Amino acid sequence: MNTNKRFLSIIGLIIVSSVIFYFRRYYHLTVELSIRNIVPVVSNIPLKPTLSLPTSKDLLFLYEKEFSRLELTSFRPTFHNYHLTLKLNLTLFATDYFDYLKNCSTNSICNYKIICLQKNKTTNNSYSICDINLIFQVKILNSKEIQLTLLSSNSSYPITLENKSDIIIINIHKAFSIENIFHFTHQWSDLNHPLDIFWRSWPITTECIKSYLNQSLEITRIKSLPCSLTNILLHSGAKELFVAEQNAVSTWLDLQYEIFLNQRLPKQIHNRSLIPFEMAKNPNVCSNQFQKWIFDYQKWHENLTFYINNGSMTIEEQRKRIIEENVRFLIYEKHTSGIADRIIHLISTYLIALLTKRLFIFDKDWPEFTQIMQLSLNSDQKLIIPWIDQLGVLNKNFNSTDRNYLTSNSRWFSFDRFLQTYDYDKVFPERILIFKGHTGGVIQTLHSNSSIYRKFLTENLKMNTNNIFGCLYHSLFTYKLSELINRVPFNSSDPPIGHSSQFILQILLSPIFFPVGVQVRAGDETMNENNIDQSRLDTNPAEFIERYENYVVCTQQMISMNTKLFEKTNRTPIIFLLSDSYEIRIATLKLKQLSLECYKSSNKECRLDPNELHVLASPNPVFHVSLTKNRVLAFQLGMFDIFLFSLCQQHLISTESGFGRFSAFASLKQRNIYSLALREKKSCQNDGLPLSSVGYHWSGI
Structure with missing residues (x-):
């Protein structure tokens, strides 16, 4: 045998x-x-x-490794929203072809060609649509490093080439059919045969993970996903990218929660808490009528952006189509202040575009936003209306009453936005609108008796003041998996004081706990890195917290009022503290930090006294996007805080701040909010404030 x-x-x-x-x-x-x-x-x-x-830890490790490999990919093509773009990282490129370039450097010049090959989904025959020739100057720095400098380029097809530091971005001047499939070859001048180019796809799909699980033991030891390596490029629209990003984030969060379950003794099996964008897909949260309205607008937006600019049209051809289709535009421009002001204004502008059926266009000077967030609309100014900065030149040969004259209006919104209502079609008849501001009008547009849009939003779409902002927010953009991986590294370890990002995330995902989000606004100056004084942290924490005692008392009262709820649902209340003051968080953590023992114990063993607060918080400083020298990092940290704060079940916010307010609205918990001014003394032994009234505070919602 x-x-x-x-x-x-x-x-x-x-x-x-x-x-x-x-x-x-x-x-x-x-x-x-x-x-x-x-x-x-x-x-x-x-x-x-x-x-x-693989265990959940293995898979999380795999995610991080795949993302790091993606970051080390020298060639990354995209075929998004009908347009083909090639991105070449010269530093990584020099590393990949070090040996060849070292030999090539005897002449100091190297010729490199990229061939773009296209075929249709229904055929197998490929043909070249574009040969791109790049000429580099090669300089050997040492035995491991080579410097490449692009000297010139030419192409068999019209392209735009952007050379940013060591990144070359090549845009092909044509809009392609979604039925097209691309692959690419490359060739050095002295080589006889072109070679296929491979790159890594992202985000990882569920199908790719499943294929990993089906591999042999030898393959799984590689700790890599062979299925993420590809040489085939398919089309993806903004909505497809949006959905793919959400799916990947949900899967990644499942793994994070699985680790939490494995760490608790005794183990209790619960489904993790849904995050806001998952809740938004529930028709009981965001109505079917609302979701259909959004879907129809997004489809119309996608088709129209392609129709008025297919990548090879002249401006006169574009103008003709704009006039024929009576296309109207609404351009969002961000404010120079903080994240909350920018996004509150963004969502309000987006709502107006939906209500008036204008083509929504995004701010061209906010690249870090689209690095961190995935939009569901193709709203890139450069692709849709690249001529907007030359509008005066385009109109100079036409009278302002001429049909071909592209009328425009730029409007700044202040506090009047949420104090009065507008008939936007009547007040702003121009074809091109540019809206600037720092305030929000979403609640006013739906709630005000004088709003001409109220009946449509409440009766036709079945929306209300509790869900309208959050549903709009999660229909427009979603937090990228790449950012979560950057903010929550796999080998997270808890600092001596405070908690790691992974610890905070896993606690907030667990339905065993009832997280109460508390935001204490101390002021913009506390987020300036030049003003962070480490020595002041040696002061008595109890004395320091006395300045913000009203928040402590309010939180204790909130918890006491809900004791029966916690007992009925078998949930443990904890506090997630969010503050722009580094000192407030450190002082509070020194006195009231959630312990690891409580984290790992069963719910009954960790039942908290309502008079004792167990606080969850990061010990790291935060920075204001307008005050810091590193605005990208400030925005990354700010958006992560918003993501975490939106996972809380209940919210106590600072009245003089939009940051906590809009996060609470975006959470879609649809609960009343507690709100305090910095030194305001009032009881929180009540049901809090309805969102319909909180939406009018400070800069509005």
Whole structure:
């Protein structure tokens, strides 16, 4: 009897471990992963190593490794929203082809060609649509480094080439059909045959993860996803990218929560809490009528942007189509103040575009936003209306009453935005509108009795003041997986004081706890890195917290009022503290930090006294986007705080701040909000403030 037959005849195999976790979300297929280790009770026969499928930790590690490999990819093409773009990282490129370039450097000049090959989904024949020739100057810095400088380029097809530091971005001047498929080859001047170019796709798909799980033991030891490596480029629209990003984030959060379950003793199996964009897919939260309205607008937006600028049209051809289709534009421009002001203004402008059916266009001078957030609309100024800065030149040969004259208006909105209502079609008849501001009018547009849009929003779309802002927010953009991976590294470790990002995230995802988000606004100056004084942290924490005692008292009262709720749902209240003051967070953590013992214990063992607050907070400083020298980092940290704060079940915010307010509205918890001024003394032994009134505070919503 051979080894396999003898092995199969063994009786008494015991399954010693089986871990099943579900990827649950609205409208998405449930994926079931299970782990089995089979061990014979009695056997003296040598067995081959059994296949042990990756744990949740293995998979999270794999995500981070795949993302780091993506960052090291020298060639990254995209075929988004009908347009083809090639991105070449010269530093990584020099590393990939170091040996060749070292030999090439005898002449100091190297010729490199990229061939873009296209075929249709229904055919197998490929043909070149564009040969791009790049000429580099090569300089050897040392035995490991080579510097490349682009000297010149030419192409067989019209392109735009941007050379930013060591990044070359090549835009092909044509809009392609979504049925097109691309692949690419490259060739050095002295090589006879072109070679295929491979790159890594992102974000990782569920199908790719499943294929990883089905590999042999030898392949899984590689700790990589071969299925993420590709040489085929398919089209993806803004909505497809948006959905793919959300799916990837949900899967990644499932893994984070699985780790939390594995760390608790005794283990309790619960589904993790849904995050706001998952909640937004529920028609009981954002109505079917609303979701259809958004879908119809997005489809109209996608088709129209392609129709008026297919990449090869002249401005006169574009103008003709704009006039024929009576296309009207609404351009959002950000304010120079903080994140909250910018996004509150953004959502209000987006709502106006929806209500008036204008083509929504995004601010061209906010690149860090689209690095961190994925928009569901193709709203890039450069692709849709690249001529907007030369509007005066385009109109100079036409009278202002001429049909071909492109009328425009730029409007600044201040506090009047949420104190009065507008008939936007009547007040702003111009074809091109540019809206600037720092305030919000979403609640006013739906809530005011004088609003001409109220009936449509409340009766036709079945929306209300509790859900309208959050539903708009999550229909327009979503937080990228790449940012979550950057903010929550796999090997997170808790600092001596405070908590790691991973610890905070896993606690907020757990339905075992009832997180109360508390935002204490101390002022913009506290977020200036030049004013962070470490020595002041040696002061008595209790004395320091006395200045903000009203927030402590209010939080305790909120918890006391909901004791029966916590007992009924078997949930433990904890505080997630968000503050622009580094000192407030450190002082509070020194006195009231959530302990690891409570984190790992069962719910009953960790029942908290309502008079004691267990605080969850990051010990790291935060920076204001308008005051810091590193605005990208400030925005990254700010958006992560917003993401975390939106996971809380209840919110206590600073009245003089939009940051906590808009996060609470975006959370879609649809609960009343508690609000305090910095030194305001008032009781919180009540039901809080309805969102309909909070939406008018400070800069509005």
